Amino acid sequence: MSERRVRILVAKPGLDGHDRGAKIVARVLRDAGFEVIYTGLHQTPEMIVESALQEDVDIIGISILSGAHMTVFPEVIRLLNAKGVDHIKLFGGGIIPPDDVNKLKKLGVMEVFLPGTNTDHIVEFVNKKIKKK
Amino acid sequence: MKDKGKKVWEEKCFKPQLEKSGGERRNRFSTISDLEIPALSDPSDLGSWDFEEKLNYPGQYPFTRGVYPSMYRGRLWTMRQFSGFGTPKDTNKRYHYLLSQGTTGLSVAFHLPTIYGRDSDHPLSRGEVGVCGVAVDTLKDMETIFSGIPLDKVTTSMTINGPASVLLAMYIAVAQKQGVSKKQIGGTIQNDILKEYIAQKSWIFPPEPSMRLIVDTFEYCANEVPRWNPISISGYHIREAGSTAVQELAFTLRDGMEYVKAGIERGLPVDKFAPRLSFFFNAHNDFFEELAKYRAARRIWAKAMKERFGAKNPESMRLRFHTQTAGCSLTAQQPYNNVARVTIQALAAVMGGTQSLHTNSLDETYALPTEESATIALRTQQIIAEESGVANTIDPLGGSYFVEWLTDKMEAEAWKYIETIDKMGGMIEAIKAGFPQREIADAAYRYQKQVDKEDKIIVGVNKYVMAQSNAIKLLRIDPEVEKEQVKNLNKVKKARDNSAVKKYLSRLSNAASGEANLVPLILEAVKAYASVGEICDTLRQVFGEYKEVVGF
Numbered sequence: 038m039s040e041r042r043v044r045i046l047v048a049k050p051g052l053d054g055h056d057r058g059a060k061i062v063a064r065v066l067r068d069a070g071f072e073v074i075y076t077g078l079h080q081t082p083e084m085i086v087e088s089a090l091q092e093d094v095d096i097i098g099i100s101i102l103s104g105a106h107m108t109v110f111p112e113v114i115r116l117l118n119a120k121g122v123d124h125i126k127l128f129g130g131g132i133i134p135p136d137d138v139n140k141l142k143k144l145g146v147m148e149v150f151l152p153g154t155n156t157d158h159i160v161e162f163v164n165k166k167i168k169k170k
Numbered sequence: 171m172k173d174k175g176k177k178v179w180e181e182k183c184f185k186p187q188l189e190k191s192g193g194e195r196r197n198r199f200s201t202i203s204d205l206e207i208p209a210l211s212d213p214s215d216l217g218s219w220d221f222e223e224k225l226n227y228p229g230q231y232p233f234t235r236g237v238y239p240s241m242y243r244g245r246l247w248t249m250r251q252f253s254g255f256g257t258p259k260d261t262n263k264r265y266h267y268l269l270s271q272g273t274t275g276l277s278v279a280f281h282l283p284t285i286y287g288r289d290s291d292h293p294l295s296r297g298e299v300g301v302c303g304v305a306v307d308t309l310k311d312m313e314t315i316f317s318g319i320p321l322d323k324v325t326t327s328m329t330i331n332g333p334a335s336v337l338l339a340m341y342i343a344v345a346q347k348q349g350v351s352k353k354q355i356g357g358t359i360q361n362d363i364l365k366e367y368i369a370q371k372s373w374i375f376p377p378e379p380s381m382r383l384i385v386d387t388f389e390y391c392a393n394e395v396p397r398w399n400p401i402s403i404s405g406y407h408i409r410e411a412g413s414t415a416v417q418e419l420a421f422t423l424r425d426g427m428e429y430v431k432a433g434i435e436r437g438l439p440v441d442k443f444a445p446r447l448s449f450f451f452n453a454h455n456d457f458f459e460e461l462a463k464y465r466a467a468r469r470i471w472a473k474a475m476k477e478r479f480g481a482k483n484p485e486s487m488r489l490r491f492h493t494q495t496a497g498c499s500l501t502a503q504q505p506y507n508n509v510a511r512v513t514i515q516a517l518a519a520v521m522g523g524t525q526s527l528h529t530n531s532l533d534e535t536y537a538l539p540t541e542e543s544a545t546i547a548l549r550t551q552q553i554i555a556e557e558s559g560v561a562n563t564i565d566p567l568g569g570s571y572f573v574e575w576l577t578d579k580m581e582a583e584a585w586k587y588i589e590t591i592d593k594m595g596g597m598i599e600a601i602k603a604g605f606p607q608r609e610i611a612d613a614a615y616r617y618q619k620q621v622d623k624e625d626k627i628i629v630g631v632n633k634y635v636m637a638q639s640n641a642i643k644l645l646r647i648d649p650e651v652e653k654e655q656v657k658n659l660n661k662v663k664k665a666r667d668n669s670a671v672k673k674y675l676s677r678l679s680n681a682a683s684g685e686a687n688l689v690p691l692i693l694e695a696v697k698a699y700a701s702v703g704e705i706c707d708t709l710r711q712v713f714g715e716y717k718e719v720v721g722f
Contacts, residue, residue, distance in 0.1 A: 047722075051294075051297065051298060052283065052285070052298050053282065053302075054370060054371030054372050055410075056371065056411075057410070057411050057498075057614050059722075060611055060722040061615055061618050064611075065618075073722075075721075077720035078718060103298060103302045104298075104301035104537070104538075104647065105297035105298045105301060107297070108298075109297060132536065132537070134537055134644050151535075152500075152501065152502045153502050153503050153631040155621075155622050156618060156622050
């Protein structure tokens with residue numbers, strides 16, 4: 038029986054147009070053997086959750102550098118719960134103060150990768166923490 | 171003979187010493203952009219190098235040594251700190267503070283809704299109001315931002331692209347209310363849409379109408395606002411997106427050439443608008459690569475303006491530029507180290523002859539700068555200016571064998587890219603084909619892999635790592651800002667003559683479908699307190715919206 042690969046959605050919410058990190062993370066994860074879908078820019082939380090459902094992903098990675106993370110993450114979490122798909126995990130990265138990282142983790146974001154993260158750690162995180170369906 | 175000299179040294183001194191001491195530190199030495207560099211440069215590396223052809227004197231073609239004859243002997247570079255956050259009132263306060271501390275020019279950072287031509291009450295603006303720049307919805311906000319700031323004495327740069335013509339119109343209107351005419355004001359709008367498609371991604375409209383709007387500003391400013399730079403052709407963002415220094419240089423200059431072509435096609439004589447085209451480069455970590463980049467940029471531009479576009483006025487051939495130290499080089503780990511990075515980067519910009527400079531703050535990997543960190547960033551420039559001595563003589567590194575070798579190398583590599591893009595049919599075609607975007611994404615990925623493997627070192631990140639980082643105080647934007655801004659916007663909308671706004675927007679819409687210069691009509695709408703969102707939506711309906719081809 039062939040194993041289904043872990044499916045990851047990499048998303049860029051809001052008006053933030055900085056996609057260098059998101060694209061590198063998407064590429065690194067694809068090179069590591071995961072199925073990666075990249076949403077492109079200017080996604081609303083609704084669009085992200087819709088894509089996650091349509092693509093049947095295991096985890097969503099959100100990249101946000103604009104400072105709007107405390108609005109975006111909670112909204113995505115709320116929508117995932119409302120759709121009854123709270124099994125879909127969340128991780129993120131970008132420009133996020135350490136205090137907010139703690140707040141986000143308390144809300145249920147599994148991990149936040151700040152600037153300077155070695156991309157091997159992100160691959161390791163997905164390998165260890167995300168179970169295939 | 172020269173060749174024999176260096177080879178003799180290598181065989182008789184260099185290699186033997188290395189054999190005794192355990193070899194070179196690395197197998198390969200390269201710049202941060204991975205350009206291989208030699209152990210030593212000497213005259214033999216310069217080939218048939220001619221002083222007058224390669225350098226000449228400051229203020230003289232090809233301007234390699236600097237665009238003005240007296241450079242910093244006459245006047246220091248403008249210390250122009252990019253700034254803006256929260257409400258217009260918050261930003262006005264910070265501007266007064268910066269001016270009181272020695273900033274010599276202003277630079278406006280707008281929040282993302284304004285950048286995308288939307289108002290603070292738009293559904294997509296939720297959570298974004300005032301958090302990465304100042305909220306500007308109408309002229310009233312600009313009046314507040316510049317309250318108490320004499321626009322006949324202070325010049326302002328505005329980092330705005332899609333809606334650049336709108337913000338320029340607002341600035342003109344604010345000045346007029348102060349009794350300062352369009353002929354007196356000085357400043358810059360970034361207004362460089364090509365690099366938006368390539369790197370910064372804050373576009374609104376598709377390429378053709380965007381270029382039309384840009385050339386409208388060239389024409390309008392050439393005739394009406396003579397001290398204004400209607401464009402800041404940028405490499406900063408291209409570099410931040412992960413490009414190499416050569417790519418930054420080549421794509422920026424090729425963008426510039428595309429704009430010159432567009433102006434000429436409009437029927438503007440090149441010498442009428444070219445003198446006011448300005449540029450904006452990154453100052454990254456690799457000191458000599460950056461220095462060579464700036465010098466090569468001046469030389470390439472001078473040649474292109476003279477030979478490609480037939481410019482006759484030397485002012486058309488002169489590449490004037492602003493520099494910002496590299497945001498992407500700052501680390502979240504051990505943030506005080508960033509002060510050292512910014513110092514080296516700023517030094518490269520100064521020794522490279524920049525006309526104005528922004529130095530980043532140490533906390534910008536976490537948030538917008540606090541007053542304290544913004545002060546340190548400004549003091550960094552002032553220390554370079556007053557204490558280091560580097561501004562006391564012009565182009566001091568000119569004539570260094572290594573610097574001249576590297577300048578020539580950067581120029582040659584950049585021309586390769588420029589010619590490739592020429593063959594693709596120009597920069598707009600290259601963008602449609604995804605060429606510069608792919609080059610940048612590949613370079614960004616390669617660099618990340620090098621950092622992951624510790625092939626390229628970032629202190630505090632992959633070497634000299636500490637478990638605990640210094641805890642620093644961060645700037646927080648009050649969530650009340652969004653409420654206040656929306657409230658003020660509604661107040662303005664209630665108080666203004668709404669039928670006049672409707673009339674002006676309708677005029678603008680009709681003109682947008684034709685060929686008239688849109689700037690005077692935008693100015694009319696802005697003075698009636700039409701909002702950024704209303705004006706841009708009017709144009710969106712005529713021009714459409716740009717959609718990126720998604721890929722990674």
